[in-house]
Amino acid sequence: MSGERVAVIGATGWVGRHVCAALAAHGHGVVALARSPAAHLSGYPFHPVDLTSVRPRALAGLLRSERVTAVVNATDAANARDGWHRPDAVVHEANTTAALTLVRAVRELADPPRLVHLGTLHEYGEQPWGGRVREDEPARPRGAYARSRLIASETVLAAAGPGVPDPAVLRLANVCGPHPSPASFPGLLQRSFRRALAGERPSLRIAGDHRDYVDVRDVARAVVRACERGGGLVNIGGGRAVAVKDMVARMVEVTGVPADAVEQTQGDVDGFGGGWSLADVSAAERLLGWRPRIPVERSLHDMWHA
Template identity: 45%
Template sequence: MRVVVLGATGSVGRQVCAAYAARGWDVHGVARRPAPHLTGVGFTALDLAAAVPERIAAVLGDPPADVVVNAAGGWGDTEEEMTYSHLRLVRRLVEALGSVPHRPRLVHLGSVHEYGPVPAGTLLHEDLVPEPVTPYARIKLETSSAVLTAVRDGLLDAVVLRAANMSGPHPPQESFLAALMARVRTALADGGRLELSVADARRDYVDVRDVARAVVRAGQAPAAGGLVVNVGRGEAVPIGDLVGWLLEAAAFPEDRTDRRDLPVRSKGGDWTQLDVTRAWRLLDWTPRIGLRDSVHSMWRVAHGAAA
């Protein structure tokens, strides 16, 4: 069995490659530049948003892929950047998949932010009508919708995984946890105080390695074709807990920490909690890694210790 992972050098893509390799699959990664962790798997250096569909089809079809995972696309600072790296990429990918003689299963990584802000206590299920308000969330929803439309038009076999916020090893540099980890590291190095502004928000977080397991399951789950499937822990966890676990992992002295409340300013609202019943029912998937262990693992891996 062969899988092609688009965005193989990113936070999610590298874990997806590892999950498939551990199961004995022939793994082929695609990204703009190679990375050391992809040693031992096939690799194609390609800017997927700029490549013509024929070039993408050649990577997917020679030899034929059984599964294609789209974990590509940067966060971006502007709507134009995100349209280019997400929506343009998917449109070219859909055209490429439509031209290959076989029909691999596409697993597309969406985001919990596609739902938009909701009142506290809301359980986000897949049939809820999304109402995103930020450019990032709108583009992510438009990208996922393009995949689902292609499925309805008979052009693709695909599953959209709408993933919660992620923790665990190798977080994206743009993420909240990566930025916090950098600040903690700096404060440890210079012996100074750590000033933290923590929003009174609750979010559904899931370890990136659990997401990778869900991707593998989605690639071979016949009943999931054409559907959106939420992937999270199904819990709304206080952001302050994540901060506390990271400080604990870093052994940062409590008496050098100054905390204050901060209004919520992010890509979503102040509450996310996913209904993950469909993932359990169709993918036979539940998260295995606790969030405290996930945050500790993030710190250990970043500082050279085994996870």
């Protein structure tokens, strides 16, 4: 697929910027689409696009004019600009409308590009403690956000048909690594420890959860493989469940900030799943030739020093 053109929708986001970089590093042309431009996209053709308001025919015309062979949907109604606390109805409409618009646009084209959609492990809902969730597990999402993400994933998977390349839906574990979204837990960690360095004493609420964290650059590698191969529904995770309190302890090691410089309080934290998440990634290895490479320790180190 070297030299092909890939449109990345949500290119200004945390995951999107790394997807653009990974595609370019593999010799693919990148067309960046987002609501507004950003400095790190200066090397790519850019088009302002909002999937919640653009008409499918207009999006189809843009994809046709750019001669793209794959489209990556890296948008998410809960993001750095809008945050995690938008009204449920707004989140639901944004996620589902984005997927439906994209599918309708692709179906307008005589030579449709492959669709690669980024979903989330939250679509499975609460997982049994100590287990690894597989793609054939029933999805029982909790809350409007996770339910809307499931609908979006199912919409993309249903786009397969005659003349349409097999789509791919990558259900991502919790993402970690450089340039985190401020709305994410890694973003909160980075912000809290920078405040501690500045002489403040921020407070962090720490749940007793164990979560699967995958580095954003490993995610980007998986997206490149999915653009090339399809793959259907595939889990993308880091390979182990890490206690939230251990994430904080590793940030102490990475930053050199004294452990007591950040006040840690115990308590439940709002989320979309249960207290445990861990992805079985054997399908990703089999279908995409992908495995996670970057451990959470290096991910946090690189995040801090980026």
